[in-house]
Every structure is written in C-alpha cells, then in structure tokens.
Amino acid sequence: MTNSQRPYGNHRTPLPPARTPANGVPSPRTENNPRTENQESDRPAPSGKQRDAFFDNAKYLAIVLVAVGHAWGQILDDGAVETAYRVVYTFHMPAFVVISGYFSRSFDLRPKHIKRLVTGVVVPYVVFETAYSLFQRYGNDDPDHGITLLDPTYHLWFLCALFVWRVTTPLWKTIRHPLPVSVALAALGSVSPQIGDDLELQRVLQFLPFFVLGLLLRPEHFQRVQRRSVRLMSLPVLAAAAVVAWWSVPRMKLGWLYHSSAAEELGSPWWTGPVMVLATLGCSLLLTACFFAWVPRRHMWFTALGAGTIYGYLLHAFLVKAGNYSGWFDHPVLKEPLGVIGLTVFAAAVVTVLCTLPVQRALRCVVEPKMAWAFRQDAGEAARNRERLGNTEVRARGEKVPV
Template sequence: MSSTTHPGITAAPLLTAPAPAPVRRRDPYFDNAKYLAILLVAVGHVLPVVVEGSRATRALYMLVYAFHMPAFVLISGHLSRSYTGRPDQLRRLLTGVVVPYLVFEVAYTLLIRWGAQPERPYSLLHPSYLMWFLIALFVWRVTAPFWSVIRLPVPVSIGIAALAAITPGLDGVVGMQRVLQFLPFFVIGLRMRPEHFRFLRRRPVRIAAALVLAGAVPFTYWATASIYMTWFYRTVSAQEMGVAWWPGLVRVGALFVCALILTAAFLALVPARRLWCTVLGSGTICGYLLHGLLIRGGQYSGFFDRYPSLGTPGGRVLLTVTTLVVMTLLCTPPPPVHRVMKPLTEPELAWAFRKGGTGSAGPGRR
C-alpha cells in the first residue's frame, strides 16, 4: 500500500498501535471506609470479654453492633455492583470467598473443639463464629444481577428481611437468618451511585452526621438496660426471642432504621482523601479471618481470665487500643502477614480453572 503526501504535510501512519487501557485506581474513600469498618468489627468482637459489670462498656458494645456490620455489608454491596457472573468474576468469588471459607471453617472448628466443645462436628453448613459473613457474601454477590433487573429492589429486599425476622428456624443452615436480615444493606449499597456518596460527604451532612453519632452515645447508654443484644445479632426470629410477630416486626423495623441512619453517619465522616491507613483497606479479608482466631484463642486458653485488671476502666481502654493496633497489623500489606496468609485468604489456584476463565476481574474487583 502507498500513500500520497503533499509538501509540508507528514503522512499519518495507516496502522497505529491502540492506546493502552486506562488503569483504574482504587478509590481511597472506600478503602478508608473498609479499614474503619473492620476496626469496628474487631472492637465489637473483643468487648464481650470485658463487658460484664460496666454499663458504659455495654453501651459502647451496643452502639458498635448497631451499625458496624450494616456498614460493612453496605460497602460490600457497593463494591459488588459490577458483578454479572462473568467467568473471571466467578473465579474471584471462588478463590476470594469460597476457598477461605472452606479453610477457615475447619480452622475455627478445630479451635472450638480444642477450647470449648470437643464434640463439635465438622459442618460446612453451620458456620462457626464469624464465618457466616463469607457464606452471606457469596449468596449476596451471586444474586447481585437479580437486584439490577427487578423493580423496586430495595423494598423487595426489606420485605424478604422482614419475613425472615418472623420465621423461626432459619438460622439452622448456613446462618440464613443473618443472610436475609442483612440483605437490605447489601442491596442498598448495590444500588447506590457515586453521587449518593458525594452527597454524604457534603459539609452540612457531615456536621449532621457528627451530631447524630454524638447523640447516639447517651441514648445508647440510656437504652442499654432495656434492650437485649440478641436483637442486634440477627440470629433468631422475633418469636424465638419470646415476642409475637407483629411487635417483633416493629422492633426489627426500628432497628433497621437506626442502623441505616448510623451507617449513613459513619460513611459521611469517612475521609475521602488518601491517608496512611488507606492501603490497609485492601487487607480487610485477612484481618477479618485472623482476628477471630486470636480472640477465641485468648478466651479458650484463659488468657483474659488471667488478667482481671482488663475488667477495670483502664484495662478496657488498653484492650480496645490493643485490638485496634493488632487489627491494623493484620490488615497491613506484605510484609509480613499477607505474604504468609495469601495462599489461604486469596489463593490464585490457576491450575483449577480452564483458560477461558482467567480474564481480569474488571473495574468492580476489590
């Protein structure tokens, strides 16, 4: 092929190399939110060790439990919005959720058999301790395409959660009671758009969020004597807690509204810029899976019982700060923890997949 050029004009090449695809950068806002949320998860798990005898500690425990998992679930939902069931996404779901569940469910079962229940059976259908979240995440993410095609996805998910809350016996298999009761937060996150998060970060909203969280502290202290923590766990139905279905629905609905308001307040106060802790948001799965082993191991070995001073105000503060530091170390990218644990928490397993399923995970991968 030839081309004719005019004097002073340089001929453009007929074939040009395609421009490289832009590299999608992680949004520091969501990494900050994930890191702060996982800190709340850890604090919520360690406070029961020292909650007895302190109304203030119980109030803090209740406040954390009121929104820490709803916030974590909502963020997980938003980061799953591009999930369509592509082969590469299915591969990521298997290696990042299913395999860690299989591995750590065995680890937690062994720990429980050693420290508390020697007769506890191995059962993948009855998740141990905090392992329910991985099953829930698997179910929620697999159903993500469904919520993008139906009308009124959020009201439908709320209706499903309400029915679950008044259906006894659901928690017998794969923690289905929690899977369904937390479902609306996942769907809300799935349907939220970037402009919704930008709205939350507006200055007037942030000021209102700070006032809401500040007001929640004395309110929770006042209410702690009359509210059972079981309502916050979402592990049983209203009838199983001795409440008729209709007042149970009222309580569950009020709890949902409070959780949503507190979650919005939390997200409004999350910094949007890159900070020293932003990189830790990518290691939350490692921190989530490991911190429970440390807490349960401390309980079963009698570590907390050997130090009664942890039950004093100063001891509770020390334990909380230590928990935050340890969780930060567990979330720190390699080295040291991730490099050792990655084969268990985020295995590649290239040998297990056909070549057609090795594509990139796309912009929604987190």
C-alpha cells in the same frame, strides 16, 4: 457491563473517553478491574489503576471497629462498655455490607466472576471454618466439637452471606423495586424461627437490604454524606444514639442488633419482628451515613491497609477465641477503665498488623488463591489475553499498535 452485541476479536467498538469524577466524589474503580467485582479480592491494584482512598479508609476503619467490638463483647458487664458496644454494632457490619454491595454492581454469572467468587469467598470460608473448628476442638479441649460447613463459626457468617448476596445480584439488578423487596424479606425472616442456623440464613436475610442498597448507590451519594453540614448533623445524631443505647441496655436484647434470630427466638411475640427489623435497619442506616461522613477521602497512613481488611477479618477472631479459652478476659484489670482502654488499643493494633502486606503475602494462598488449575479457561478470554500481550510487546519495540 459487558455489551452482548459486541463481537469478540480484533474489531471492537472503542470505549468512550474516561470522565474525570467531580471533586471529592469517591469514584468507583473501572468495570474491568476485578476489584469492583470482588470486595474480598484485596490484592494491590495493577500499575496504572488507582485505588480509591475513600473506600480503603472506610474498610480499614470498619475492620478496626469489628475487632474492637469483638473485644468489648467479652467484657459486657460494664454498662459504659455495653453502651459503646451497642452503638458500634448498630453500624459497623452494615457499613461493610454496603461497601460489599457497592463493589458488586458489575457482578454477573460470567465464568470469570464465578471464579473470583469461588477463590475469594468459598475457598477462604472452607479453609477458615475448618481451622476454627480444629482450634475449638484442641485449643478449648473440646474433643466432641466436629467440623461442619453448614454452621459458620462466629464471624464467618459474613462469607456465607456474601456468597448468597453475590449469586443473587443479577436478580436485584433486574427487578423493579429491589430495596423494598429486600426489606420485606428481612421482615419475613424475623417471623420465621424455622429457618434455623444453617448458613446463618437469618443474617443473610436481615442484612440483605444493606447489600441491595450498596448495589443501588452511586459515587454522588457518597459525596452528599461527605458535606460539612452532614458531618455537623452527625454529631448530635451520634450523641442521641449513645443515649438510646444506654437506655436500651436493660430493656432490649442484643440479639436484635445481631440480626441472627427470629422474634420468637428472642422471647418476643412474632409481630415484634418486622417492627424491630424496620427500627434497627433505620437506625443502622442513619449511623452508617454518619460513619461515612467522617471517613477521610484523602490518602492517610492507614489507607494502604484497606487492601488487606479481609485478612484482618478472618484472623483476628483466633485471638478473641484464645482469650476466651484461656480465661484472659476474666482478668480483674479489664474491669477498670484503663484496662478497657488498653484492650481497645490492643485490639485495634492487632487487627492493623493483620492487614499489613507481609501477612497478605504469607496467607494469600488460602485467602486469595488463584487456583488456575481448577477452572477451564475461556477461549475468548485467552484470545484477548494473547492480543493484549502482543500489543504490549509491539509497544515495547516502539512500534504502533494496529487498529
């Protein structure tokens, strides 16, 4: 965090020496690294700054589950598929939201953070909301479908939610009991059908506790869920979750897992809203812990892909929608076990390709634009950049940097 007592200029209080994290702890990136402030900024880490393999692995595995879940969502006539779908939908977005909160801990309303919020969240939302609206109009032969930025298409609700959560981060870091307050807001949202669909505010409220939880977590919390005992306990928990999901197929509406509707909109009495919100939040938290328990902490073949998950997230739904428009998901082969397996592998492979470096390079101009032309440069930041550049040149000449 920035020390407001510290004057800017050449005479700055030296930082304390960095401490080596405990063995196995997924340590956060340094506070000055933009990656801790914007989970959506997935550019490769600068030279000398190590990315955390644990979180990159978690992000990649979560985006694979998102893509697979969206593919399964088109063929829910099969009871086994819907059971797996319900289990995945209980924790895959909560895991994403927890990670987003964790890397938003240093966010405040300084100009550089606002710039990253605009370029990493607002601009991609506007670009892709427009693109998906046009795809709906022309790809689905729907000339009446207009472009609106208030009604997010499909999966783009997450960017709206992330914007609201990030802007309110200083509030959650200031109040005394942020987690109970966020849970209370989620419960109140479930009894308020008048909230409507604008900016998916129901989801903003009902997923809010996971973001606030991420703000409160520390590296040691992730170390605890990585213990062998937790991994072993997670196996019966996942088995029990599958049984409950199978039992709930004819008895519980999927809308409770989407967190996008109030209780009355789901045909239930208003008082069931808070009850179901608390129950689903508890189940989601338990399965999210099980998910983190099995995320590898070492570098894997897919670790580097964790830097591009926002690309996979934004792009994969084009294929899902194209399949719907063309009737591809109605093919008889997808009603067979081998067809379902093939669809699962295909969805995982496609989103993997969409997270690769060539895709990032091709679309960085709209997913992570710099947009220096759109912002005023802070005089203090410009002076520090000049100082840093000067010190680099001095080191390059082999001279000692003046203290």
